[in-house]
Amino acid sequence: MAEDPDVVSRRIARESLDRDDPTGWFENLYAAAAEGSAVVPWDRGTAHQLLTEWVDESQPDGAGKTALVVGAGTGWDAELIVDRGFETTAFDISPTAVETAQRNHPDSDVHYVVADLLDPPAEWHRAFDLVVEIYTVQALPISLQPAAIKQVTELVASGGTLLVIAAARPDDRPDADLQGPPWPLTRATIQSFTTPELHLIQLDRSPSPADPAIHRWRAEYLRD
């Protein structure tokens, strides 16, 4: 009997993390999913509900503006953003994720590329009017999160917006209690996306419709 795809997904992550390779499992997982032996648990086949709500509420006009989608996976969030008129780049560390996104959206105007958040292209520095980060930082071990967060903040252009969506964890729940991935973000971690020039202008915490025990952050930041 074939192995349960969810079990396969967790095993792929664990093998890579046990080898001290915190990002290698993403490519292994997407490649296994492409051949049908695993599932990508976060692949919703649609944009994230909280991103859709933010777009509906904010009605961003992307005409003449650039957007970057971090850890874009199979592309559904990037497609929502490009539909608002932004010149949109979406990147992922997994080449198979990027290929899958291109296959999912063959007529897309999104520029899908392979790149590493922890070492992004120099020309992306403060280059984007809108940066969307959903569930990438929390997919990295806690020791890597400060470096990843700093890189996210450095992608936002002057006057630009950063939108972060992440699973929430109580501040008093210690790191050692977590058996990630994922490693959900505390309020303090959400605050740590701010800099003297990048201000948290809206923060919501809401239960997941699928599992009300799980809460999610939706945080919006604005650069001076």
Ligand SMILES: C[S@@+](CC[C@H](N)C(=O)[O-])C[C@H]1O[C@@H](n2cnc3c(N)ncnc32)[C@H](O)[C@@H]1O
């Ligand atoms: C939990 S998934 C979330 C995907 C997507 N943002 C979503 O919400 O459906 C994390 C994504 O980040 C990508 N990723 C992980 N580390 C990365 C890195 N260092 N640079 C770029 N992408 C990364 C993974 O390949 C994966 O697609």
